[in-house]
């Protein structure tokens with residue numbers, strides 16, 4: 394799969410053309426890896442400046458007044474994947490919330506020496522694969538309530554692929570920190586997705602470096618990370634955005650079957 398890279402001087406001094414290219418990359422590929430080549434702004438300033446394209450912040454327990462939350466080992470928060478060091482398989486965020494976040498921005502302050510690599514897979518490719526090779530699986534995964542997911546007091550019934558107007562929203566999760574019940578007629582399809590996501594040609598793996606930002610469409614891309622040491626000083630900051638901005642100018646999210654068919 395393709396992960397586009399965009400190089401800019403400093404985020405705070407991006408030109409209107411830089412901003413337009415950023416939007417184009419996310420629209421075209423569902424993600425962009427932004428590298429600052431000049432003086433770096435603070436993680437908070439960087440994320441706030443970039444988020445103007447992706448809607449309003451989505452807040453949660455560990456986020457600050459701007460919705461920005463730390464992603465590093467924090468003892469005492471076993472329930473938060475972001476505060477822990479274990480491997481996280483490819484997933485979308487917030488599948489147990491009523492409305493999952495539309496976009497995620499991750500900014501790297503310090504990388505870990507060993508491990509802590511980022512992984513990314515394309516929901517467009519997954520959708521195309523199922524449509525061409527396993528339409529029965531695609532139908533089973535698109536049925537309402539294909540899986541039910543619980544995390545602490547939250548629960549949601551979901552499809553892996555949900556039609557939202559002309560777009561399709563992807564939701565997928567597996568792993569140690571959530572409970573998932575898959576509807577009987579979707580079990581085989583769900584396992585097929587799990588196995589597809591383990592094949593090296595279906596994801597990219599890379600290490601975010603200090604000053605770099607990864608932006609992705611959480612309704613179209615899956616993300617994960619490899620394990621790292623608790624002693625590592627890996628420090629990232631995350632910001633979820635809801636894809637809805639006051640000026641109506643946020644980038645559109647989700648898989649676009651019309652684009653894929655073109």
Ligand SMILES: [Fe+2]
Pocket residue numbers: 484485486616
């Ligand atoms: Fe995540």
